[in-house]
Amino acid sequence: MNINFTLIAQAIAFAVLIWFTVKFVWPPLLKAIETRQKEIADGLAAAQEGKSALEVAAKKSETTLNEAKQKASEIIGQAEKRAAQIIDEAKGNAKAEGDRIIAGAKAEIDQEVNRAKEGLRAQVSTLAVAGAEKILRKEIDAKAHSEMLAKLAAEL
Amino acid sequence: MTTEHAQNVELTPSEYIAHHLSFNAQGVNGNTASEGFWVLHYDTLFTSVVLGLLVMGLIWWVARGATAGVPTKRQAFVELVFGFVDDQVKNIFHGDRHSFIAPTALTVFIWVLAMNSMDFLPVDWIAGIVSFFGGEHAKWRIVPTSDINTTFALALAVWFLMIYFSIKAKGLGGWIHELFCAPFGSNPLVWPANFLFNLIEYVSKPLSHSLRLFGNMYAGEIIFLLLGMWAATGLTGTVFGAILGAGWSIFHILIVALQAFIFMMLTVVYLAMAHESH
Numbered sequence: 001m002n003i004n005f006t007l008i009a010q011a012i013a014f015a016v017l018i019w020f021t022v023k024f025v026w027p028p029l030l031k032a033i034e035t036r037q038k039e040i041a042d043g044l045a046a047a048q049e050g051k052s053a054l055e056v057a058a059k060k061s062e063t064t065l066n067e068a069k070q071k072a073s074e075i076i077g078q079a080e081k082r083a084a085q086i087i088d089e090a091k092g093n094a095k096a097e098g099d100r101i102i103a104g105a106k107a108e109i110d111q112e113v114n115r116a117k118e119g120l121r122a123q124v125s126t127l128a129v130a131g132a133e134k135i136l137r138k139e140i141d142a143k144a145h146s147e148m149l150a151k152l153a154a155e156l
Numbered sequence: 157m158t159t160e161h162a163q164n165v166e167l168t169p170s171e172y173i174a175h176h177l178s179f180n181a182q183g184v185n186g187n188t189a190s191e192g193f194w195v196l197h198y199d200t201l202f203t204s205v206v207l208g209l210l211v212m213g214l215i216w217w218v219a220r221g222a223t224a225g226v227p228t229k230r231q232a233f234v235e236l237v238f239g240f241v242d243d244q245v246k247n248i249f250h251g252d253r254h255s256f257i258a259p260t261a262l263t264v265f266i267w268v269l270a271m272n273s274m275d276f277l278p279v280d281w282i283a284g285i286v287s288f289f290g291g292e293h294a295k296w297r298i299v300p301t302s303d304i305n306t307t308f309a310l311a312l313a314v315w316f317l318m319i320y321f322s323i324k325a326k327g328l329g330g331w332i333h334e335l336f337c338a339p340f341g342s343n344p345l346v347w348p349a350n351f352l353f354n355l356i357e358y359v360s361k362p363l364s365h366s367l368r369l370f371g372n373m374y375a376g377e378i379i380f381l382l383l384g385m386w387a388a389t390g391l392t393g394t395v396f397g398a399i400l401g402a403g404w405s406i407f408h409i410l411i412v413a414l415q416a417f418i419f420m421m422l423t424v425v426y427l428a429m430a431h432e433s434h
Contacts, residue, residue, distance in 0.1 A: 003305060004195040005184055010204060010300075010309030017208045018263050018313075025212060026259035028219040029238050032231075035224035 125153035169385050176279055176381050178295045197303055204300035207270040241265055244421060249428035261424050269416035271300040275376050276405055280384055302373040311366035314423050321430040365422050372415045376408050
């Protein structure tokens with residue numbers, strides 16, 4: 001247990017070792033560790049950011065989907081309405097056309113009937129005159145009685 | 157080995173212990189005596205410097221190639237030690253620890269741990285190797301921290317750093333003011349008491365710092381020597397000496413690591429206290 005010059009030598013060795021560590025050992029280790037810590041922190045922050053962005057995107061896509069669905073149902077509704085309208089219109093048109101055709105046909109029929117009546121009238125009068133002619137022959141003046149017969153025919 | 161060595165040289169137990177507890181001391185400055193102040197313990201100095209260069213060199217080698225990316229296992233181990241020391245310092249010292257105190261703590265911890273670990277080497281193997289190279293009477297104490305010069309050197313270096321940081325943090329006036337006005341107050345009546353108190357503190361700090369480490373390591377060494385001596389007495393002694401030696405070695409792992417840790421913590425605490433003003 002004797003104190004001697006070794007003490008001074010050891011203190012110098014200690015000082016040199018401290019200097020060496022302060023200068024060459026500590027800084028690179030510290031730098032490496034701090035850089036890695038920063039990288040990890042950045043990575044975690046980026047992951048968090050990505051997560052929240054994903055959430056926002058999911059929400060947005062949901063909203064868009066809902067909107068699209070709504071729009072689609074709206075369009076379908078409109079189309080259905082329009083289809084019903086078209087059908088109604090077509091029905092109306094068809095009815096009108098039918099009515100028109102029926103009316104035309106009726107008018108034609110009436111015309112034909114009238115024409116037939118006219119024909120018949122003319123023929124009846126002729127037949128009557130011819131009959132009368134045959135019955136009366138000479139006594140009856142065709143000219144004198146034709147007026148009366150025409151009046152008769154008109155009354156038919 | 158123990159038995160052979162002890163029998164060949166035919167040492168008495170006290171001679172055996174004295175041999176193992178003697179330093180390889182040689183005078184410097186033209187002094188031929190192995191007593192007095194101008195003497196160097198070459199064993200202590202050589203072992204500690206080689207160990208210091210080895211362990212700090214290893215860490216430096218890893219630190220030089222340190223990457224911020226995925227670390228290798230080697231780098232991860234060094235970073236583990238780094239983080240351990242850094243955490244301890246962070247809890248005690250709240251300032252810019254990276255510029256000096258934390259690296260110093262790392263140096264102290266690693267170096268003292270390496271020097272303490274020399275205690276695990278079988279004492280008689282070291283003696284055998286040394287006597288092979290240096291002759292029968294060559295002496296070599298392999299544990300530098302069981303030399304009071306080493307522990308005092310470290311403690312005194314820390315002590316001077318403590319005073320330096322104290323003056324740096326508070327100014328010379330502030331430091332002297334604190335010597336007389338803390339801890340009892342600035343009343344001139346209590347100045348002597350304050351100064352006495354601080355004086356005792358300044359004396360006791362390096363003493364307790366260095367003697368704690370020295371005492372633990374010295375005691376550990378002596379127990380190994382006693383067990384080695386017992387092993388030289390015969391077969392029973394060899395068996396029990398070996399068993400107890402193994403047990404003491406395992407327990408000593410705790411002491412070696414704990415004392416290195418305590419020495420580092422005290423270094424940090426003293427340096428941190430120097431920065432605080434009262």
